[in-house]
Amino acid sequence: MNLSSILLTIINKLDGERTIYAGFHLLRGKRSGQTLQDVEYYGLKPFFGLLPKLRIVTFDEAANRLIELGYIATSDDSLVTVTEKGRLELSILPSYRFYGWDYRGREMIFYGRLTLTVQTMSNIRAGKKSFMPIQKDMNIQTFVKKLLYELPIKNPLFSRQVGEELTIGIIRSEMSDLQKVIFTHRLAGYGLSGWTWDQLAESLKLNPFTIRLMFIESLHMLLTVIESSTDLQLLQKMAADIKVSSYLTESSTKTKRLFDQGMSIEEIATARQLKVSTIEDHFVEMSINNTDFPLQMFVSEEETIAVIAKMNELGTKRLRLLKDEFKSLTYFQLRLILGARTGEGA
Amino acid sequence: MDIHTVLKNKFGFDQFRPGQEQVIQDVLEGKDTIAILPTGTGKSLCYQLPGYVLNGSVLVISPLVALMEDQVANMKRYGEKRVIALNSFLNYTEKKQITANLERYKFIFISPEMLLRKSVKNSIERLNLSLIVVDEAHCISQWGFDFRPDYLHIGEFFAYEGRPPVLALTATADKKVIRDIGHYLNLEEPTLHQYPLDRPNISYTIMDLDSETTKTRWIQQRLLETKGPGIIYVASRRRADDLSSLLQEKGLSIAAYHAGKEQEDRAFIQEQFISGEINWICATNAFGMGIHKIDIRQIIHEHIPQSIAGYIQEVGRAGRDGLQSAATLLYSHEDEGRTRFIIQGDIPTEKEIRHYTSLLQKNIPSDEAAEMAKITATGKRIIDYYLERMYLEEVVRRMEKLVQDKEFQLQTILRLIYSTTCIREMILTFFGESSIIKPESCCSVCGTVDDRWLQGPQVTNLAKRPLNWTERLIELLG
Incomplete structure (x- = not known):
């Protein structure tokens, strides 16, 4: 890879x-x-x-x-x-086996929480109450502190329990053997420092960037199984809010709210002091992400069917070529049709 | 309460280190104080201890977010929970929560830009402050090697009736910088405490080598024959990576460290260096602040540093255990130009400034504009500060002046490098110290450097082998 x-x-x-x-x-x-x-x-x-x-x-x-x-x-x-x-x-x-759309780099926050939890448990197990946290990010530190607060971390058996849960998650994720090695060596604990990308690359005889990609993929795989594994309670807690919950951008969400209240595109543009073209972009985003997008408010069903048929006939999704075929439709209408009727959401 | 009792009870020490007691006494008497204490001599105790004696909170202004986080983590580690860092890392809700409850904290670390926000400023002014500390105070001076324009604002904050005493701390400052600190911070007849910079256990060697290849060969030989742990300071990230992997191939235990590495990688390397798992670090000047390792035996510079003060800061990381250590500076004639190029690269030229401001007028976001005008992040920070305060023409003149200042500093270090008088003497004179006792192993100009003690088996890089993944988890968690 x-x-x-x-x-x-x-x-x-x-x-x-x-x-x-x-x-x-x-x-x-x-x-x-x-x-x-x-x-x-x-x-x-x-x-x-x-x-x-x-x-x-x-x-x-x-x-x-x-x-x-x-x-x-x-x-x-x-x-x-x-x-x-x-x-x-x-x-x-x-x-x-990437799932970028769901995680968008946020898998690294999950990894941050996990490393800090493992480092903490590992130190407590060794009787160390103070250590330099591997994660400097305040949000991650606060999260882990809150998480561990309600758990029996002083119980000597607890760290092993964490280890077992993680083991099950790793096996279930079906990551490759190489990924398992990379994944576990990016964790650190008492007397056991983590391995840098270069050190992993050197000993596994692979390019550091390749290792990074394999690591990201393994995180995506692990997160996906955690989501459906109700028995992995601690990992589920660590994965809270990692998966993107709204696929719309923040700005589009605002536009959608106004649209749901019954405002027109022009009214929304005025209210939000944005250009009409920007609001149109938001609508295209909505057409892509919301299965219940009311396409018929913007273009008739007949026109929609005709555009999709032409698209398949020409074997293209390029707007300019489609526009040549449907001079009466605007680019905006064409984008909405493609958004609502192509891809996974169709 | 007697300060010796506090020292024993709170910190577990029987004695103060040189300088600490006098500084603390002045602070407790409510005087504005400037303290110049060499790195690694317990600067932070000078405000932590008064914090416990006085009623109210201590506000610590600190320039580097990373350094601040490090200090806070350290204090928490030793059991002080009433400590908080206010900086741009916090999100809006956190900031709001913390500022609403500031009186709960005994020690409040803050970055200069946060201090100047109106909301933050208001909540700080409502606090009962017992002491204001300006850490790394040399950053206020353009003469300092670490000039931070944000720092110039701090003085504005201090100009209120009945403010608590101010303690300005730094490791290195010459007369000009000391004057600037007093002036820009609006200090009232500050008492000055300056402790000997000299580190008799460090020997200085400066060597002229004709090219980068020769330097590489010298370093390789040196690392194969002498002891670490040590740090090699190089001029660029790329060189840090290249030199480190070259030396690794020779079987040496070394890793590269620079700001271009991911946060976790940096933490792993730091940890490995402190624990002795790796023997050498090949780094840019990003490495060092907040590293607590007392047995560093060697510091090697493979380039000409930008200023004497910066050089001394880096060299001062060696031998904090008081044992013999060696500082070696390698230079070649082409280095002068290279260092000048790096220094000037950070200072925007007239053309760049004009380009930048014209882009800003077209409503282009400032980060983008800076990138388009090829202005570095440091450069942007500097001119943004000035553009807010003065006309474009003046800013341009300021930058020209800054270039001259930096050039002056470079000339000073060049004088040190080409010096025919004792290196130790030159350095101490530069910082205004007059009494000099030369140790037995002094410097390459004196010709007395005896580093036979350095000879010895070096730590080789035992090829790291990864564990089986289940074994690794068991080692971590049982």
């Missing part, structure tokens, strides 16, 4: 209709209308917000590698496609 292969998978899904930087915004989890739209139209939810701090140089390196290997090609208008050679490579890549 490495950034290039993930990028290749993404480019393949984008289907020659976007520039390579759509992949960058996707991985960083950019919450703009365009990126959110892409996520839905092209089925890219697993990769959304996977690397919120991804640097453009790192991304460019990965992209250039793909070009050098001849896996991708860019057209004159900068659109990027997967070549025959790239398709061959794709067929031998393992499948990924």
